[in-house]
Amino acid sequence: MSNIHDVAKLANVSSMTVSRVINGKGYVKEQTRRKVVEAMKQLNYVPNGLARSLVRKKTHTLALIVPDIRNPFFTTVARGTEDMALKQDYRVVLCNSDENVKKEKHYVEMCLSIRVDGAIVVPASDASKQNIKLLTDFGIPFVLIDREIDGVKADIVRGDSIMGARQLVQHLIDAGHQHIAIITGNLSTSTSRDRLLGYQQVLAEAGLGFRPDYVKESSYSSALDPALIDELLACSPRPTAIFTANNFVAVQTIHFLRQRGLSVPEDCAIVTFDDYDPLSLPEPFLTAATQPAYNFGSLATQMLLEVIDGVPVPSPRKMILQPEVIIRKSSVTHTR
Amino acid sequence: MSNIHDVAKLANVSSMTVSRVINGKGYVKEQTRRKVVEAMKQLNYVPNGLARSLVRKKTHTLALIVPDIRNPFFTTVARGTEDMALKQDYRVVLCNSDENVKKEKHYVEMCLSIRVDGAIVVPASDASKQNIKLLTDFGIPFVLIDREIDGVKADIVRGDSIMGARQLVQHLIDAGHQHIAIITGNLSTSTSRDRLLGYQQVLAEAGLGFRPDYVKESSYSSALDPALIDELLACSPRPTAIFTANNFVAVQTIHFLRQRGLSVPEDCAIVTFDDYDPLSLPEPFLTAATQPAYNFGSLATQMLLEVIDGVPVPSPRKMILQPEVIIRKSSVTHTR
DNA sequence: GTGAAAGCGCTAACAT
C-alpha cells in the first residue's frame, strides 16, 4: 500500500503538494494537480486515515453504545444514528453493552483508546454513571438516549415513559379492568422507574389502590422468569390485565400465559411499551406505547455533532418525545 | 489528554520503559514498573490507539458489512461476529449497505482508509464483485457470509438455499398443493437464485411443470409491490401456496393477501426462508427454513481471524450450513 | 504556488 511520499515522488512534487491536492485546500497549479491526481490513480493511493487522525486530532468517528442490538428498538435507533452521522461524514462504531455495566465500561475505554470524537449512549443502568464520568473526565462529548441517569446532567433524547404508562393503564381502566399488574424492567433504569410511576399515579387517581404483589421486576433484555407469572396468577384476586415493561417482556408474558392455558386478551389483557419492528408481524396484536426510535437516533446524533462542532447551545439539552399509544387486540375483549 | 512522554517524565524513565510496561513485554524491574504504573494512574493515561496502530500496522479492527441491520437475521449475524471478535480482542465496525452496491463501496473505501485488519461481508449483489476486488487489491483479508458472488472465489459461510427451498416446496406438495408460486428476492443474489432453483427442481421431480407466471421477483429488504400479489392471484388456476424469499417478503405477502380477503393458510399457504427473530412472535405462525445466523457470524469471524493470524488453511474455504425447516400454521390447513 | 522541517504518539531495532 503506497503512501503520500510514493505519490509525491512519482508526480515529481513534494508530499506537501500531494497533501494539498488530497484535501483540496491551499493553492496548487492546475497542471500540478493533474500530475498528482494521475500519480494517485496509478498507485491506487488511499490516504492513511490513522496518520491523518493522529496529527489532526480528529477521527470523524462516533461510538453508539446500546444495551442490545437484537432489540428492534435499538436497531432502529442505530439506523437513525448511522444515517445522520453519514450525512455529516462521520462513521459510527456500534457497541453492544448487553445491559452490562462492565461490558459497557470496556467499550467506553475503547472509545478513549481510539479517540472517538463523541459518543451516543443508552446507559445500561444508573451504575453507568461511572462510565459516563470517564467520558466527562476525558472531555469526550456525549449524548444519552432513552434513559436518564440518576444525578447526571447531560444532553439527552428520550421518550416520556410516565405519560406512556399513564395512557396505557388508563386505557385498561377505561376498559373496566380493576386488577392490573405490572412487570417492570430493571428498576435501576430510569425508564422502568418512570413506567412504574405512571402506573401508580393512574391507579391512585382512579382510586384503585396500589398492591405491591401486583408489581414484578424483570429485565428489558434477558429471559423472563416464569415464576413471576405464576406468582401473579396466584394473587387473589387474579390480575385481569398486565402492563409489561417492553416488547420483549410482553412476548414472553403472553407465551407463558398461553402455556398455562390462559388466553389473551380474554383471560388477561396485555399492554406494553415499545412496538415490534414493522417487519415482524403479519397482524399486529399488541397494544403498545410506541416511540420514535429512528428519531431518537438521528436527533441525538445531530445534538452530538453540534456539540462537537462547537455550536453554542444551552447545556444540558433535553428532548423528550411523546409516545403514541396504539390500541390493538391484546387489550380489547369485545368487538365493537 | 496526557501522552507517553508525560508519563515517562513523571516516572523519571524513558518513554520506552513506559511502552514496555503498557505492553507487558521486555524486562522492566518490578520497582520501575510500579513507579510507571503509579504515574499512569496519576495522569489518567490511556495509550493512543491511533499512534499505536500507525506504527504497528495493525488496528485490531474488523468491518462487518451487511445489507440491512434492521433485519433480525443480520442482527443475529452481527452478534455472532461481535462476540467472537471481542473474545479475540478485536473490535467490529458495523456497516449498513442498504442492499446498495454504491453505499457498500463507500464502506469498503472507509475500510481501506481506516486500515481495518479484515472484513466480513454480506454482499449486496453480484455487482459487489468490484467492491470485493478492492479488498483483494489492497490485500485486506475478508470472508463472505450468506451470499456467493458469481465468479469470485472466496472464503464463505452460508446456508444451503437449494436444500431449504427443496424441503419447503416438497412440504407443500406433500400437503397436496399443485399450484405453487414463488416470490424471490433480487435475482442478482445467489441465495435468491438458489431458492428459485430448489423450487424448480422439486416441481420438476414431482412432474408439476414450471410456470413462469408463478414466479415473481421482489427484494429481500425493500417494500413488496402489491401488484405482484394481484398478478399471482389473477393467474389461472390461482396458486394455492406461495414460497416467499424471506421473512420480510412473507410478512408483506400475508398482509396483502389478507387485505384482499384471503386467509392464510386456508386460501393460500405460505412457506418462507428465514424465521422471525425469537423476540417477535408470541405465537409463531410461519412455516420457515431457519438458518443459524449467529453461527454464520461467529464462524465467519473465526475463519477471518485465522487468515489474519496467518494460520495455514486451505483456500478458499466454504462452510455450508443446513437450514432447519419448521412447520407451522401458515402452511397447514387441517388439524391433525 | 511549492517545499523543508518539525512533530502527532507510539514502538522496533539497536545500543548500552
Next chain:
DNA sequence: ATGTTAGCGCTTTCAC
C-alpha cells in the same frame, strides 16, 4: 534492565 534513534504517514507552520 533501560535508553537512543529512527520512523510509521500524515499535516501544520513557515520559508521561499
